[in-house]
Amino acid sequence: MMLGILLIVVSIAAPGPAAPQTSTMDTAPGKKLFDGMCARCHGIDGTGDEGPSLNHPTLTRAPDADALRAVIRDGIPDRGMPRVRRLTENELDQLVAYVRSLGRTATAATRGNAERGRVIYDKLACASCHIVSGQGGSFGPDLSEIGVSRGAAYLRQSFLGPAEALPRGSSPVPGRGFTEYLPVRIVTADGREVRGVRINEDPFTIQLRDVGNRLHSFRKSDLKDLEKEFGKSLMPGFRGRLTDAEVEDLVAYLSSLRDAR
Numbered sequence: 001m002m003l004g005i006l007l008i009v010v011s012i013a014a015p016g017p018a019a020p021q022t023s024t025m026d027t028a029p030g031k032k033l034f035d036g037m038c039a040r041c042h043g044i045d046g047t048g049d050e051g052p053s054l055n056h057p058t059l060t061r062a063p064d065a066d067a068l069r070a071v072i073r074d075g076i077p078d079r080g081m082p083r084v085r086r087l088t089e090n091e092l093d094q095l096v097a098y099v100r101s102l103g104r105t106a107t108a109a110t111r112g113n114a115e116r117g118r119v120i121y122d123k124l125a126c127a128s129c130h131i132v133s134g135q136g137g138s139f140g141p142d143l144s145e146i147g148v149s150r151g152a153a154y155l156r157q158s159f160l161g162p163a164e165a166l167p168r169g170s171s172p173v174p175g176r177g178f179t180e181y182l183p184v185r186i187v188t189a190d191g192r193e194v195r196g197v198r199i200n201e202d203p204f205t206i207q208l209r210d211v212g213n214r215l216h217s218f219r220k221s222d223l224k225d226l227e228k229e230f231g232k233s234l235m236p237g238f239r240g241r242l243t244d245a246e247v248e249d250l251v252a253y254l255s256s257l258r259d260a261r
Contacts, residue, residue, distance in 0.1 A: 030098025033091060043151045046102040052149045057103040068096050112245070117253025120246055124238065132257060139197070139213055140181065140235060147255040155254045156247060162233035183234045184208050186218060187225035197234060 035044070046054035061076065062068035069092055075083035087095065121127070127136035130143045146155065182198045184206070196210035206226065207217045211234065220226060242250070 027094075027098040027101045029091075030094035030096070030101075033087075033095045034098050043153065046099065047151050053151050054099055055102040056148070065096050065100060068099060069093075072096065112248030112250070112252030114249070114252040114256040116246075117249035117251070117256075120242070120250045121253055129235070137213055139209060139211065143254065143257055145258055147258045150254075152251050152255055156251050159235075159237070159250065160239040160242075160247070161237045162235040163231060163237075181233070183229040183232050185225070185227040185229065186216075186223055188218070189222055189224055191224070195234070198228070 034042075034046070038046075042052065042054055059068065062071045072084050072087075072092060072095060077083075126143075129137045129140040131138060132143050134144075150158070184196060184198045186194045186206075186208070188194070194208070194210060194216055196208040196216065198206065198208050199215070200207040204221070205217060205219055207215065209215055
């Protein structure tokens with residue numbers, strides 16, 4: 001089964017002119033294809049999960065039908081999206097019609113209160129690692145537009161159990177998918193241990209940022225041990241530390257971050 005065909009159709013989806021109207025009958029075959037191949041990453045009705053939400057009037061990387069068709073067929077190599085060659089031209093047209101129809105789908109309302117969620121965000125000191133509207137630390141991802149690129153279900157999982165929310169099927173290539181924040185444990189020749197996230201690597205050296213936001217560079221030949229912790233996250237999980245209401249409030253706040261810069 002082909003998973004995440006539209007893994008990263010957009011890196012950022014911006015508001016714009018509404019997509020052309022398409023009848024429900026026209027989009028039914030495309031919805032069947034989407035549900036079978038794309039919904040696991042992009043959510044039912046394209047509302048987002050571990051992949052970006054697609055229910056925006058204009059997709060930045062695919063502003064029209066021809067551009068969207070090219071994105072699905074050819075992929076976006078530098079963003080980890082594979083090309084798709086197994087669809088017939090008719091199936092491709094059906095999938096394009098359905099995805100473009102999602103611009104008329106309203107994003108599911110969250111149950112929490114965004115203002116209370118912002119207070120919880122501050123209380124948990126999330127800004128020590130994450131940037132919102134230019135403020136905060138750079139150890140973790142910038143969250144300024146996270147409400148555009150991720151759905152509520154993914155956001156909820158991302159802070160309850162961060163390692164469980166790592167994108168599936170990501171390439172183990174620096175700068176792609178979850179490996180952009182790959183945890184690394186290093187032991188130097190003199191026994192000093194350094195843990196952080198990898199920011200760059202080549203056959204001879206590796207660079208990482210530690211939890212104190214300090215940059216380190218090492219020659220691999222000088223190290224006693226180098227451990228790459230695939231499938232793990234240095235972000236602490238908050239499962240059991242927040243009430244159900246607090247979880248929903250924090251999700252509401254993160255979902256509200258759509259153009260805070």
